[in-house]
Structure formats: C-alpha cells, structure tokens
Amino acid sequence: MKFFIFLGKNSLSLCYAIGRVSIFTFTAITRCFVPPFYPRLIARQIIEIGFYSLPVVGLTAIFTGMVLALQSYTGFARFNAEGAIANVVVLSITRELAPVLAGLMVAGRIGAAMAAEIGTMRVTEQIDALSTLSTNPFNYLVVPRIISGTIALPFLVIVADVIGVMGGYLVSVYKLGFNPTIYLQKTWEFVQPIDIISGLVKASFFGFLISLLGCYHGYNSDGGAQGVGRATTNAVVGASILILAANYILTEVFFSNIQ
Amino acid sequence: MTQQVPKISIKNVKKSFGSKTVLNGLNLDLFAGESLVVIGGSGTGKSVMLKNILGLLEPDSGSIEVDGSEVVGINSKEREKTLSKIGMLFQNAALFDSLTVWENVAFPLVQGKKASKETAKVAAFEKLKAVGLTEEVAELYPVEISGGMRKRVGLARAIVTEPEILFFDEPTTGLDPIMGDIINDLIVSCVKTLGATALSITHDMASAFKIADRIAMLYQGKIIWLGNAKDIRNSGNDYVEQFINGRANGPIKMEFRKI
Numbered sequence: 344m345k346f347f348i349f350l351g352k353n354s355l356s357l358c359y360a361i362g363r364v365s366i367f368t369f370t371a372i373t374r375c376f377v378p379p380f381y382p383r384l385i386a387r388q389i390i391e392i393g394f395y396s397l398p399v400v401g402l403t404a405i406f407t408g409m410v411l412a413l414q415s416y417t418g419f420a421r422f423n424a425e426g427a428i429a430n431v432v433v434l435s436i437t438r439e440l441a442p443v444l445a446g447l448m449v450a451g452r453i454g455a456a457m458a459a460e461i462g463t464m465r466v467t468e469q470i471d472a473l474s475t476l477s478t479n480p481f482n483y484l485v486v487p488r489i490i491s492g493t494i495a496l497p498f499l500v501i502v503a504d505v506i507g508v509m510g511g512y513l514v515s516v517y518k519l520g521f522n523p524t525i526y527l528q529k530t531w532e533f534v535q536p537i538d539i540i541s542g543l544v545k546a547s548f549f550g551f552l553i554s555l556l557g558c559y560h561g562y563n564s565d566g567g568a569q570g571v572g573r574a575t576t577n578a579v580v581g582a583s584i585l586i587l588a589a590n591y592i593l594t595e596v597f598f599s600n601i602q
Numbered sequence: 603m604t605q606q607v608p609k610i611s612i613k614n615v616k617k618s619f620g621s622k623t624v625l626n627g628l629n630l631d632l633f634a635g636e637s638l639v640v641i642g643g644s645g646t647g648k649s650v651m652l653k654n655i656l657g658l659l660e661p662d663s664g665s666i667e668v669d670g671s672e673v674v675g676i677n678s679k680e681r682e683k684t685l686s687k688i689g690m691l692f693q694n695a696a697l698f699d700s701l702t703v704w705e706n707v708a709f710p711l712v713q714g715k716k717a718s719k720e721t722a723k724v725a726a727f728e729k730l731k732a733v734g735l736t737e738e739v740a741e742l743y744p745v746e747i748s749g750g751m752r753k754r755v756g757l758a759r760a761i762v763t764e765p766e767i768l769f770f771d772e773p774t775t776g777l778d779p780i781m782g783d784i785i786n787d788l789i790v791s792c793v794k795t796l797g798a799t800a801l802s803i804t805h806d807m808a809s810a811f812k813i814a815d816r817i818a819m820l821y822q823g824k825i826i827w828l829g830n831a832k833d834i835r836n837s838g839n840d841y842v843e844q845f846i847n848g849r850a851n852g853p854i855k856m857e858f859r860k861i
Contacts, residue, residue: 464698468694471653472690472696474656475656476710476713476714477710477713478713
C-alpha cells in the first residue's frame with residue numbers, strides 16, 4: 344500500500360510539474376510578441392550569454408577537438424585509416440559536440456545565474472514590486488533572457504565549431520605529423536552545410552531550453568536562500584538533461600533520412 | 603464618513619493555501635484621506651490581504667473594490683489602471699539590485715507613465731530630497747546603502763507617481779527605534795503632502811500609534827476590532843489588550859506553543 348501511495352504521489356507531482364512548465368513556456372512565448380519590448384535588456388543579456396561565455400566554450404571546444412584527434416588516431420591507426428581523422432573531428436564537432444558541450448557549459452554558467460538572479464528577486468519581493476509598478480515581470484525579466492539565449496547560443500557554437508576543428512588540426516599536424524594542407528582539404532571535403540546548420544539549430548533550441556528553465560525555476564522559487572539554491576540546482580540539472588534528450592530527438596529528425 | 607464611497611472596500615474575502623485558511627471572511631473599508639493601520643501577529647494574513655488588493659494573489663471568494671470598481675478577476679489592462687493609483691512600500695523595500703538608487707525611484711515614471719529619462723531623473727532627485735537623501739546616495743546601488751536608507755528609497759519610489767493610495771508593509775521592521783521613528787515621521791508627512799489614503803500593516807505598536815487615524819486588528823483571518831487609534835487603549839477587547847501590551851499570556855495562543 345505504501346508503495347502505491349508513493350507511486351501515486353510522485354506521478355501526480357510529475358504531472359503537476361509538467362503542466363506548470365508548459366503553462367510557463369506558453370506564457371513566455373506569447374509574451375515575446377506582446378509589447379512592451381526591452382531591446383536594451385536583450386542586448387545586455389546577449390553580451391552576458393554570448394560574449395562572456397566565449398572563454399569557457401572556446402576552451403571546451405579546443406580540448407574536445409584535440410582529444411578527438413588523438414583518440415581517433417589510436418583507433419584508426421590499427422586499420423591504416425588515419426586519413427579519416429579529419430572527417431571524424433569535423434563531423435563530431437559540428438553535428439554533436441559543439442552544440443551539446445556548449446549547451447552544457449552555458450547551462451552551468453547562464454542557467455544557474457538566471458535562476459539565482461530571478462530567484463533572489465522573487466524572495467526579496469522585487470518581482471511583486473515590478474507587478475505593482477505596472478511592469479509585466481514576464482516582459483521585463485523572462486522574455487529578454489529567452490530571446491537572447493535563443494539568439495546567442497548559435498553564435499557561440501559557430502565559434503566552438505571553428506576552435507574545435509582547430510584543436511583537431513593542431514594535434515594532427517604538430518603531434519601526429521599530418522600534412523596541414525591535406526588535413527584542411529579533407530576537412531572541407533567532408534563537411535556538408537547540413538552538418539553545420541543542424542548544429543546551429545540545435546544550439547538555438549538548447550539556448551531556449553537553458554533560459555526557459557533558468558527563468559522558470561527562478562520565477563517559482565520560494566523559501567529564502569535555500570529555495571534559491573534549490574532553484575539554481577534544478578535549473579542546471581533540468582536544462583542539462585533536457586539538452587541531452589532534445590539532442591537525440593533533433594539528431595533523429597535531421598539525420599534519419601540520410602545514411 | 604459612512605455615507606461616502608470607500609476608497610477601498612474589502613467584502614467577505616476568503617483565501618486559503620492548501621488546507622490552511624489565512625483570510626476567513628475579511629471585511630474592511632478604507633475611506634478617502636484616512637490612514638488605517640492593520641495590526642496583528644505574524645502569519646495572521648496581513649501581507650496576504652495587501653497582496654489580494656494588489657492582485658498579486660487572487661482571493662478564493664469575496665470582493666475587493668477600489669474607488670467603487672471591482673478588482674477581483676479583472677484583466678491586466680484594468681489591473682494596470684488600478685495599480686497606477688497605488689504606491690507600495692515593501693517590507694524590505696524590494697529595490698531592484700541591478701539599478702542605481704535614482705533609477706529605482708525613476709522606474710515607475712519611466713515604465714509606468716512613459717516619462718522621458720530626463721524628467722524622471724529630475725522627479726526622482728526631488729523625491730529623494732523629500733525623504734532626506736543626498737545626491738551622492740542617488741548614484742549608489744541598493745546593496746551599497748543601509749537598511750534605513752533603503753526604506754527611504756522605497757518610500758521615494760512609492761510616492762514618485764504621487765498616487766492616491768499608499769500601502770506600507772511593516773515600514774519599521776528591521777530598523778532601530780530611532781530610524782523607525784524617522785520613517786514613521788516621513789510616512790506621516792508624505793501621506794499628508796499627497797493627501798493620500800494610506801493602508802499600513804505592522805506589528806509595531808509605536809509605529810501604529812504614530813501613523814494611524816484608525817486601527818484594525820486582524821486575528822485568524824478576520825477583523826476582530828476596528829476603531830479610532832486613540833480608543834485602542836480602552837478597547838475592552840482581550841485580544842487587542844494582549845496584543846498592544848505584548849503579553850505572552852492571554853486569549854491569543856501562538857500555535858507553536860502547544861507542546
């Protein structure tokens with residue numbers, strides 16, 4: 344009996360949470376098209392998300408590209424297929440690793456910051472104050488963050504693509520002794536527009552998820568400092584898991600017809 | 603006084619959170635130009651009452667009228683119109699951390715009344731002067747000033763649109779007695795200069811005596827006593843007697859004391 348109570352309680356609270364997130368998402372998206380708009384807040388958020396995440400995303404990309412080249416070399420050398428390294432590096436980076444890893448890093452950096460900032464505003468009544476001052480908190484807080492998350496992440500991923508491929512190039516040329524011209528030629532030969540575009544669409548979707556969950560958990564936080572801490576954790580964990588799950592679905596959508 | 607239309611009229615308002623009933627048939631009329639203070643212990647629903655009037659919470663049943671028109675269940679446009687008549691000083695001032703002091707004070711003018719930044723700045727500095735703050739303070743951020751100063755800034759922000767109605771949520775909480783008295787004086791003078799109707803909630807009796815024309819006592823979600831401030835010492839009501847004299851023993855039992 345206890346087991347069923349446990350099961351029922353958890354399923355109910357899951358439905359409740361899904362419903363709340365859906366309503367929040369719906370409100371946030373419709374509010375994107377209702378004035379007032381705050382272009383300055385959007386610009387500030389784009390700088391915060393796009394520009395200040397460059398170092399962490401760049402470092403992630405370069406080391407991932409380097410390790411990819413190194414690992415695929417140890418594998419492919421057994422079959423005398425070292426030539427495929429360029430192929431593996433550029434496809435893995437553009438299709439999967441750049442968007443997913445950039446998404447995860449930004450979730451840790453920006454999702455957490457959003458949840459903490461909006462959560463603190465909630466517990467210190469700043470969100471109530473916004474409402475009483477005839478300012479819709481969705482328009483003022485949530486919409487700018489969601490729009491800039493969706494716009495900024497693809498740009499980060501373009502940078503991550505370039506730096507990731509460069510990481511692979513550096514290891515292949517300077518450590519494994521590849522011919523630089525041939526390596527670059529092979530990279531260009533293999534990469535198709537769809538590889539890059541799919542990565543950018545994914546990035547944009549991940550950016551939306553990160554800011555949505557950051558705002559949602561912050562907006563609904565309660566219980567003082569502890570509640571804000573919980574909101575931050577939930578925002579990062581929720582966004583990370585959704586990124587990985589959405590990545591699978593989007594890959595299926597993009598590449599199920601090819602190959 | 604009973605003939606005129608009340609500025610704010612609360613009729614039989616009920617509000618529960620889960621199984622906990624907070625407002626249990628609350629009735630209260632607030633007349634134009636008076637200053638009414640609602641006293642009551644922590645958790646008796648004072649803040650919930652204010653939030654219901656402001657529309658931050660929706661009552662389960664009952665009606666609330668501002669200037670004779672219903673505000674329960676109205677759309678956001680009408681809500682905005684109602685809120686533009688009301689200025690609120692939050693318990694911990696609820697200043698926006700990301701804005702400087704003067705930007706906080708100018709916020710209602712820029713966002714709500716669509717004033718230009720220059721006129722709003724002039725008005726903000728004027729109100730800051732009215733609450734006794736210097737121009738140096740205006741350029742600081744809310745985290746850089748003391749609690750008493752934050753309350754003053756919150757007061758300046760509440761009065762900057764020169765509203766007809768002012769709400770004060772525990773104006774003296776967290777201040778030393780002298781600063782508390784200074785804030786009380788400021789409240790009295792601001793309400794008088796604006797000719798506003800004021801509704802305050804507090805559990806600080808010194809503050810209540812200073813700012814109230816009439817005092818109402820809230821207990822278990824209802825008004826149990828209502829009268830002129832000078833009559834409260836001879837209310838003949840055991841609950842009121844216990845509260846204003848701050849006795850641990852009496853008819854009011856704190857729930858956590860049942861050991």
